[in-house]
Amino acid sequence: MYVAVKGGERAIDNAHAWLAEERRGDVAVPELSVAQIREQLALAVNRVMAEGSLYDPDLAALAIKQARGDLIEAIFLIRAYRTTLPRFGGSNPIETEDMTCDRRVSATFKDAPGGQILGPTFDYTHRLIDFKLAADGDVGTAPASTPSPIATPHIMSFLDREDLIQKEPAGADIPDDLTRTPLELPANRALRLQSLARGDEGFLLGLAYSTQRGYARNHAFVAELRIGAVAVEMDIPELGFAIEVGEITVTECETVNQFQGSKSQPPQFTRGYGLVFGMTERKAISMALVDRALRWKELGEDNVGAPAQDEEFVLYHSDNIQATGFLEHIKLPHYVDFQSELELIRKLRSEAQENINREVSE
Amino acid sequence: MTPLLQVENIAKFYGARIGCTDVSFDLYPGEVMGIVGESGSGKSTLLNCLAGHLTPDRGAVRFDTRADGLRDTVTMSEPERRMLSRTDWAFVHQHARDGLRMNVSAGGNVGERLMAVNARHYGQIRDKAIDWLGRVEIGEDRIDDRPTAFSGGMQQRLQIARNLVTGPRLVFMDEPTGGLDVSVQARLLDLLRGLVREMNLSAIIVTHDLAVVRLLADRLMVMKDGHVIETGLTDQVLDDPQHAYTQLLVSSVLQV
Amino acid sequence: MSDYNFAYLDEQTKRMIRRAILKGLAIPGYQVPFASREMPMPYGWGTGGVQVSAAVLTPDDTFKVIDQGADDTTNAVSIRRFFQKTAGVAITEATSKASVIQTRHRIPEENLRADQILVYQVPIPEPLRFLEPSEVETRKMHALEEYGLMHVKLYEDISQHGDIATAYAYPVKVEGRYVMDPSPIPKFDNPKLEMAGIQLFGAGREQRIYAIPPYTQVVSLDFDDYPFQPTKADHACDLCAAEDSYLDELIVDDEGGRMFMCSDTDYCANRRKQGHVGAQGVPYAEDQA
Numbered sequence: 001m002y003v004a005v006k007g008g009e010r011a012i013d014n015a016h017a018w019l020a021e022e023r024r025g026d027v028a029v030p031e032l033s034v035a036q037i038r039e040q041l042a043l044a045v046n047r048v049m050a051e052g053s054l055y056d057p058d059l060a061a062l063a064i065k066q067a068r069g070d071l072i073e074a075i076f077l078i079r080a081y082r083t084t085l086p087r088f089g090g091s092n093p094i095e096t097e098d099m100t101c102d103r104r105v106s107a108t109f110k111d112a113p114g115g116q117i118l119g120p121t122f123d124y125t126h127r128l129i130d131f132k133l134a135a136d137g138d139v140g141t142a143p144a145s146t147p148s149p150i151a152t153p154h155i156m157s158f159l160d161r162e163d164l165i166q167k168e169p170a171g172a173d174i175p176d177d178l179t180r181t182p183l184e185l186p187a188n189r190a191l192r193l194q195s196l197a198r199g200d201e202g203f204l205l206g207l208a209y210s211t212q213r214g215y216a217r218n219h220a221f222v223a224e225l226r227i228g229a230v231a232v233e234m235d236i237p238e239l240g241f242a243i244e245v246g247e248i249t250v251t252e253c254e255t256v257n258q259f260q261g262s263k264s265q266p267p268q269f270t271r272g273y274g275l276v277f278g279m280t281e282r283k284a285i286s287m288a289l290v291d292r293a294l295r296w297k298e299l300g301e302d303n304v305g306a307p308a309q310d311e312e313f314v315l316y317h318s319d320n321i322q323a324t325g326f327l328e329h330i331k332l333p334h335y336v337d338f339q340s341e342l343e344l345i346r347k348l349r350s351e352a353q354e355n356i357n358r359e360v361s362e
Numbered sequence: 363m364t365p366l367l368q369v370e371n372i373a374k375f376y377g378a379r380i381g382c383t384d385v386s387f388d389l390y391p392g393e394v395m396g397i398v399g400e401s402g403s404g405k406s407t408l409l410n411c412l413a414g415h416l417t418p419d420r421g422a423v424r425f426d427t428r429a430d431g432l433r434d435t436v437t438m439s440e441p442e443r444r445m446l447s448r449t450d451w452a453f454v455h456q457h458a459r460d461g462l463r464m465n466v467s468a469g470g471n472v473g474e475r476l477m478a479v480n481a482r483h484y485g486q487i488r489d490k491a492i493d494w495l496g497r498v499e500i501g502e503d504r505i506d507d508r509p510t511a512f513s514g515g516m517q518q519r520l521q522i523a524r525n526l527v528t529g530p531r532l533v534f535m536d537e538p539t540g541g542l543d544v545s546v547q548a549r550l551l552d553l554l555r556g557l558v559r560e561m562n563l564s565a566i567i568v569t570h571d572l573a574v575v576r577l578l579a580d581r582l583m584v585m586k587d588g589h590v591i592e593t594g595l596t597d598q599v600l601d602d603p604q605h606a607y608t609q610l611l612v613s614s615v616l617q618v
Numbered sequence: 619m620s621d622y623n624f625a626y627l628d629e630q631t632k633r634m635i636r637r638a639i640l641k642g643l644a645i646p647g648y649q650v651p652f653a654s655r656e657m658p659m660p661y662g663w664g665t666g667g668v669q670v671s672a673a674v675l676t677p678d679d680t681f682k683v684i685d686q687g688a689d690d691t692t693n694a695v696s697i698r699r700f701f702q703k704t705a706g707v708a709i710t711e712a713t714s715k716a717s718v719i720q721t722r723h724r725i726p727e728e729n730l731r732a733d734q735i736l737v738y739q740v741p742i743p744e745p746l747r748f749l750e751p752s753e754v755e756t757r758k759m760h761a762l763e764e765y766g767l768m769h770v771k772l773y774e775d776i777s778q779h780g781d782i783a784t785a786y787a788y789p790v791k792v793e794g795r796y797v798m799d800p801s802p803i804p805k806f807d808n809p810k811l812e813m814a815g816i817q818l819f820g821a822g823r824e825q826r827i828y829a830i831p832p833y834t835q836v837v838s839l840d841f842d843d844y845p846f847q848p849t850k851a852d853h854a855c856d857l858c859a860a861e862d863s864y865l866d867e868l869i870v871d872d873e874g875g876r877m878f879m880c881s882d883t884d885y886c887a888n889r890r891k892q893g894h895v896g897a898q899g900v901p902y903a904e905d906q907a
Contacts, residue, residue, distance in 0.1 A: 008690040009699075080658040084622065182651035182825040185754050312752055322823045325661030329741070332663065332693050336686045336723045336881055339867055340785035340804035343849055348779050355780075441762045448766070463770070469777055470770050477773065478766030484776055484841040506777050 023068050037061035046249075046278025047071055051320065052078030053179065053198045054085075055248050055277050072200075072320050079321055083179075090174070092242055094230045096252045096275075097154055100147060101228040103281075106155045108223045108256055114152030119227060120279075155224040156254050156271070165256065165269045185312055192294055192315065193287075197276055199318030201283045207308045208289035216293045216306035219258040220272060227251045227279050251276050253284040257292050260299060270299055290314060364426050366391045366532060366564050367412070372421035374407050380588035381407035385421070387583065387593065391531075394558060394565045396579030396596060398572060398611070404588035406536060409568045413453055413534045414443045425450075425532070448478045452525035456537035458517035461524070462509045468495060468520055469505040475528045494523040498553060515546035519553065526557065533565040539574055551577055572612065576600060584608045625672040625705040631655055635673035635827070639818055642829035647792030648760070649743050649826040657822065664697055664722060665822030667739035671701065671720050674735055674818070680708040682716035687724040687864065687881030694722070713884050723786075725807040727863045727885040730815035732832060738801045740821035743828065745789045745799040765797050768839060776844055788846075791837045792830060800836075806848045806864045811836040853878040857899040858889035 024031065038045055038061035048060040052075045060078060067073035103119025106112055159165040175190030178198075183191065196204060211217055229249050233242040253274040261267030272292025274284035293308035307313055317323065365388035374381035382404035389395050397405045410416040412423055414435055424432040425446065435443055447453065455461035462471055472491040473481070481487050492502050498519035500512075509517050518538065525533065538554065539547040555577055557563065567578060575582055575596055582599040584592040584607070592605040603609045623629065638652035657665040675681065681701055685694035689711040697720060698709055710716050713726045720737040730736060746756045749767050759765070768789060775783040788805040792798050800811055801819060811817070817830040830836060840846040851865045856877040863885055865878040877898050880886035890902040 008692050008695040012692060012695055076660070079656040083656045084626075084628070086628075179656075180653050182653050184651055312754065316753070321656065322661045325663060325665075326741070326823055327662075328660060329662030332722075333686050333691050334723070334802075335866060336804055336864070337786040337802050339851065339865070339881075340806065340849070342867065343851055344781075344783060344785040347849075348781060348783065351780050444762050444764065448764075466770055467774060467777055470774050473773055474766055474770050477769040478764070482769075482840075482842050484773065485843050487773065487841075488777070 023066070032065060034058060034061045034065060037064050043279060044069075044071060046280050047201060047283070048074045048078055050277040050280050050283060051075045051198050051200065052082065053277075054078050054082045072324050076321050076324070089234060091232045091234045091245070093170075094232060094248075094250070096226065096230055096250065097151075099152065099226055099228040099230050099250075099252075101152050101226050102249075102279075103227040104152060104224065105226075106222070106224045108221050109155060109158075112155055112158065114148070114150060152226070154254065156256075159223070159256065159269065163266075163268070166271055168271065183315060185315070187311060187315060189291075189295070189298075192311065193273065193275070193291060195315045195318060196274070196287045196290055199287075200320035200323070201280070201286070203318050203320070203323075204286040204290055205282060207293075207314065208286035210306065211289050211293045211308045216296070216304055216309045218270075218272075218289075218292050220255040220289050220292060221257070222285065222288075223254045223256040223271075225251070225253045225281055225285065227281065249278055251278065251280050251284040253281070253288045255285075255288045255292060260301075270295070363390060364432065365389060365424075366393075366426050367566075368422075368424040368432060369412065370422045370424070372408065372411055372418045372423065374404075374411050374416060374418045380404070381416075382411070382585070382588045383420075385590055387590075389532075389564060389566065391564055392562045393581065394563065394567065394579045396575030396582045397566065397568045397585060398570060398575055398582065399585035400570060400611075402587075403585040405568045405585045407588075408585070409534055409536055409566065412566065413451065414447060415453075448475060449528060450531045452528075452530035452533045454521055454525055454533065454535040454538050456540045458509065458514070458521045461521040462517060464509050467506045467508055468500065468512070471509065471520060471524045472527050475524065479528060490527060494527050495520075497557070498523040513546075514542055515550060518542065518550060522554070522557070526561070526563075529561070531564060533563055535565060535567040535569075537569050537571075538567065539569070539571060547571075554578060572600065584611065622704050624677065625675050625701065625707075626657075627655065627669065627672045631669075632673045635669055638827040639670065639673065639829060642818070642827050643816070643831050645796075646830055646834050647790075647796030647798040647828060649828045651825055652827050654822045654825040659696065659700070661823035662741060663693060664720070664739040666820030666824075666827070667720050667722070667737050667822075668697060668700065668820075669822060670737045670818050670820035670827060671718060672705075674737070675701065675705055675707055675718055677705070677707065679717045680710050680715055681705075682710050682713065682719045683721075684719065684724060684726070684882075684884075685722040686866075687726075688883040690883070711884050712888075713882075723802050723804075724864070724881060725803055725810045725813075727860075727880070727882045729810075730813050732814045734815040736813075736815050736817045738803075738817065738819045740799070740801045740819045740824075740826070743799055743819065743821040743824050743826040745787075745797050760796060763795070765791075768797055769841075772839060772841065772844075776841070782840065782844060782846075785849075789839050791839060793835050794837075797839070798828065798830075798836075804850075804864060805838070805846070806850045808836070808838045808846070809848055851878055854896060855880045855886060855889075856896040858886045858894045859896040859899075860886070860889055860894070 038057050041064065044064055045057050045060045048063055048071055049055050049057065052060065063074035063077040066077060101117055103121060104114060104117045106116065156165055178191055178194040229247050231244045232246050232248055234245050235242045255272040257270045257272055259267040259269045272288035274287030274291065276284045276287065290308055294311055294314060296303055296309050303309055367389040370386050372385040373383040385408055397408065399405045407416065411418040418436060422434045423436050425435050427433045469488060469491040472494050473487045476487050476490060492505060495502060495505060500516060500519060509520055512520060539550055542550065551574060558565065558578060567574065569575060579596045582594060582596045583590050584599065586607050592599060592608045599608065600612055603612050635652060638650045641650045642648065655669060657668055659665060683694045683698040685691040688694065701707060702709060713728045717733065718735045718737065719726065722739045744756050746759055746768065749771055750756050772782050786804045787799055787802040788808055790798050790800055790808060790811060800808060811830060812835065814832050816832060819828045838846040851867060853865060854861045855863060855865060857879045860880055863880045863882060866881045868877050868879065870877050895901055
């Protein structure tokens with residue numbers, strides 16, 4: 001006698017209750033506040049904002065708490081929330097030229113107007129576990145100075161003045177919004193950059209690294225990496241002018257890449273571009289390298305068959321929310337399909353066995 | 363008689379560089395046209411323009427279609443052109459792997475064109491594949507093997523079978539013997555000559571190998587720097603070349 | 619009800635999805651790109667089906683969700699709850715009472731009526747995907763109706779295994795034009811694709827919607843001498859004795875003992891209610907007691 005299994009609903013409820021308990025962990029240990037996550041795990045918060053495509057540090061911190069520190073899960077929460085938000089309009093393009101830089105480095109010039117600003121970087125720290133942090137996190141205050149009144153022009157503008165770098169004139173068209181119109185290929189650069197900006201950091205890092213190792217190598221120099229706050233402005237039709245609606249921190253990376261030219265065209269450097277929410281420089285540099293690799297067609301370069309050159313491959317696989325969903329769905333029940341495979345393989349095996357038996361008897 | 367293919371003033375440029383220019387000729391049913399020249403002479407560019415792989419910048423390529431007679435394939439819609447290339451046309455690539463599906467069995471490779479024109483009987487498709495493998499001297503027992511398991515010469519013969527199985531009215535061949543050992547080349551040429559005669563094939567063959575055209579082509583076109591510099595019956599051109607460059611070519615002073 | 623809009627999606631988004639659905643119905647089997655939204659459940663878990671359901675549901679609808687034919691599998695429960703919460707629609711496990719049925723991997727055994735909509739969850743909408751990875755190329759192949767490659771695959775199956783070795787997601791040609799992936803239903807279900815109800819297919823991650831209007835011709839690809847055969851386990855259901863339904867195989871002990879039962883739980887329960895008893899079953903009333 002057999003009674004059919006029931007109880008899916010109760011199992012789900014119980015699993016979720018257990019998850020809530022595990023999320024809190026040992027209740028003898030004080031609970032993390034959202035503010036603590038926002039302030040002390042800021043780089044995790046930045047990544048969640050960048051790949052979640054929503055600039056809201058408090059919400060990102062809350063998502064990290066709810067996701068038990070699983071950043072892809074936190075990004076997922078942010079994305080699902082973002083979809084439900086009403087859209088009032090689009091901002092004007094941000095002016096990174098006017099950025100108040102926390103960090104600004106150029107690898108192509110020893111010095112330039114605005115100077116090199118190291119900022120709060122892990123670079124040059126010795127990666128030694130600091131056991132003091134386990135005991136108490138007190139730090140002294142860092143020396144401060146007043147922001148320089150001198151403007152910090154883009155390094156690219158110096159090359160541009162000499163016509164040494166490929167022109168990148170502003171387009172009149174408003175690019176499509178990747179989250180509102182289906183991605184159709186071939187995609188234009190604006191759409192590619194949107195996709196890269198929210199793509200998985202690890203995936204882009206791997207691809208960018210592969211270009212450095214020879215899979216579509218394009219000799220990238222970091223012309224400039226700048227991180228800091230910029231104003232976000234929006235045109236208000238009723239007012240007839242733009243007002244500032246807030247301030248966001250972004251990381252921008254511009255690379256100077258191998259030059260090209262011909263007998264009729266004087267050689268010029270080419271460029272790659274990365275722009276990401278928050279302090280996310282690994283991602284921004286990766287983005288610039290991959291952007292540059294994807295431009296092979298417009299720059300008349302050879303397709304060497306490298307993964308980073310393959311637009312479909314990159315754009316269809318860079319989104320970690322799509323990837324993780326599809327990857328993990330294989331743990332859902334598939335027994336109906338498996339059953340039909342079972343029957344097929346049994347049938348094929350018995351036919352093959354009959355053939356063998358026939359041959360033996362002949 | 364209506365020509366099978368009428369080529370008029372074809373030109374293709376790569377920026378300022380000439381791919382090929384001012385090419386005109388007629389090809390009549392059952393005729394084999396050879397196009398010779400050294401690498402960079404524009405002969406492959408021309409072939410790709412004729413076969414619809416490249417869009418020429420100027421000129422017309424008129425094909426005598428079954429339904430509507432002569433039609434310009436340059437201005438024809440892509441679906442129509444693709445339809446031609448899987449029915450009345452065939453293209454034999456220099457490298458067999460460009461013309462074969464390397465992860466599909468030999469039988470599947472030959473059968474694909476039949477299935478593309480709606481053959482739906484497995485047994486008949488297979489019989490036809492076996493017949494064609496035989497014609498290109500590939501044993502029936504190899505029908506379920508993939509081309510990766512074949513030698514270079516066998517791969518090329520398989521490519522030819524795959525192309526000819528639907529009885530195309532026009533065959534384009536790009537250096538069909540290139541990249542093969544000399545002894546293998548000879549056997550392939552022999553096979554091709556047999557098929558050309560037996561099927562009364564119309565073909566355009568691009569090659570730098572004069573032995574290939576001597577054996578297969580009725581007429582010859584000699585190209586240099588994108589221009590046709592000499593045309594005529596094969597024997598005439600090879601035995602009594604008029605243009606200085608052709609004379610060099612024929613006397614083999616030029617390494618081509 | 620909740621703070622969200624009826625059936626979660628905002629009206630603009632639903633309108634966009636409805637336009638895609640109408641286009642799909644107008645061109646049976648054609649994959650219509652749509653701007654798939656990020657849903658609060660993972661991609662690959664039915665986001666396409668959920669968006670299509672959200673766009674077609676009205677407050678008067680009665681909704682049923684099945685996964686593998688069953689109403690009580692975890693993913694079915696989760697999706698049903700989602701719409702209970704966000705749309706407040708009536709729910710049912712009875713196929714005949716549902717006006718909208720969302721499914722994963724099965725078509726209900728009971729024939730659907732003209733006033734019913736079947737919504738499929740689709741993981742990979744492109745039937746040519748595993749023959750040709752490039753989307754640009756596959757769209758061109760559909761546009762030019764170049765489907766020879768599909769038969770090459772079937773040819774290879776027969777030459778290698780002696781039979782077409784596709785057991786589920788078996789490709790079909792719709793109304794003599796588009797080759798379509800019916801989603802991973804077992805090929806047993808393919809003949810049911812010609813039905814009175816409207817069939818809508820949603821692929822969220824891949825951003826595609828397609829459809830089969832009522833009474834549309836749907837032909838499973840095959841060869842004249844190797845005709846398509848819908849197959850199932852050669853048994854009767856051990857609970858309700860049905861011989862015409864698709865069966866799940868269960869391993870019941872560690873000595874290889876197994877039993878077969880209907881994958882369509884509603885169908886099975888109905889038969890048992892009517893008094894049918896399988897080899898290992900008990901009368902319906904006793905089971906409920």
